[in-house]
Amino acid sequence: MNLLETLLKNNEEFVSNKDYLNYQTSKTPDKKVLIVSCMDSRLTELTYKALGLKNGDIKQVKNAGAMITHPYGSTMRSILVAVYMLGVEEVIIMGHTDCGFGALKPEPILSEMKSRGISDDVINTLMHSGIDVVDWLQGFESVEESVNENVKVVKQHPLMDKKVPVHGLVMNPDTGAVEVVHKDY
């Protein structure tokens, strides 16, 4: 059985057992908060357990590094939609220590791309079209600084509701312990 078949078989059982009854909730988050966090798989369940959350409590946007790479990209758009349309009253940017994206250097990922058939021409064309692939694939030095920078992007966004607090946290992916790097009350 391949992965997709396994997932679909699990899904059939889940639905026929009515396990979904344990997860039914509304579209608006009960805790009225949106958390931007890293896609790191160690944090999937840990985030909920370590913060005492359950299904339906939060809106969550996940990406590599818990970054807002562009003020008009999909992460920032999700935050604005959540604030204006989905009842979100606070935003938390939550990075984590030992982040794979933080440690990312452009050179190894570019050479991996090349070894899988992406030609130098493609990369050069992008660079000449104003897409700085090298900078785009650059991680960060300090997770605390990165979280603070992302908090600033949200707080200073021209379309953001100025009354919405934007906090910054850093989670330890081994213990779930959270450090506050920006408390916005």
Ligand SMILES: [Zn+2]
């Ligand atoms: Zn990470």
